[in-house]
Amino acid sequence: MTVDTLPPRMRIVRHPLKYRLLEVRKVDRITPSTVRVTFGGEELEGFCEQAPTDHVKLCFAEDGAELPVEPVVVNDTWMDAPVEPITRDYTVRHYRRDTRELDVDMVLHGRGVASSWAERAEPGMRLGVLGPRGSEVLPMVHDWYLLAAEETALPALARWLEKLPAGVRVIAFAEVAGPEDEQEFRTATDLTMTWLHRGSAPAGTTDLLERAIRAAELPADGLGFAWVAGEATSLKPVRRYLRRELGLAKEQVDVDGYWKRGVENHDHHEDEEHEHA
Structure with a gap:
């Protein structure tokens, strides 16, 4: 393989790391095992996504709590804290900048914290969203x-x-x-x-x-x-x-x-x- 034919490399594009507390606007069961949750809110202003694999961390509340623990972000870095949020990674399915809406598809598989939340998700509930931290951009x-x-x-x-x-x-x-x-x-x-x-x-x-x-x-x-x-x-x-x-x-x-x-x-x-x- 010559220099002229080397495959293009994936590059990482970094985004400002921001935590957002968002409200569920809509919930759709798109298949028996998958729930599409639409989040919305003014805090989605400035949300960045540009690659197929862009993902966020969903932050879930502890049992008995209404809201998740907010991650500590200092100088664009997620810092260790005495109490950390419960997080799971999810791909950004759609982001509609004009209406400030974010779709996340969640698979129902067992009794894990994310699956259990998705099973009972309904409009008006709130969830924390951290990221995306960056995009893996492939030419x-x-x-x-x-x-x-x-x-x-x-x-x-x-x-x-x-x-x-x-x-x-x-x-x-x-x-x-x-x-x-x-x-x-x-x-x-x-x-x-x-x-x-x-x-x-x-x-x-x-x-x-x-x-x-x-x-x-x-x-x-x-x-x-x-x-x-x-x-x-x-x-x-x-x-x-x-x-x-x-x-x-x-x-x-x-x-x-x-x-x-x-x-x-x-x-x-x-x-x-x-x-x-």
């Missing part, structure tokens, strides 16, 4: 894209499909429990979309995404980019396949563990397997 100049995700990463998958250039070749896979959990995505790309159904198997326990990616007929020519997100442990063989067996350069692969089975609040930023550059 969208590739000839083709391989995208794969399970439920927790479907909002980011949808954003990829909405933001990629018209007519570009995209091969996409999405794993959900069954056909009732499939979603409609808007895109101007040349998309081949395949839904994978795991049935009664728990999320994060199957190799459906790996097998689909291995069997995919990817273009033989041109510069490609692969983005895959979901349960961290199940994605390790996917990363090895894309890098070692398929031979994609590290700049062409972003495999991100959004969550990890058995870990309550997995931080994908600290995942040693999370590889962009």
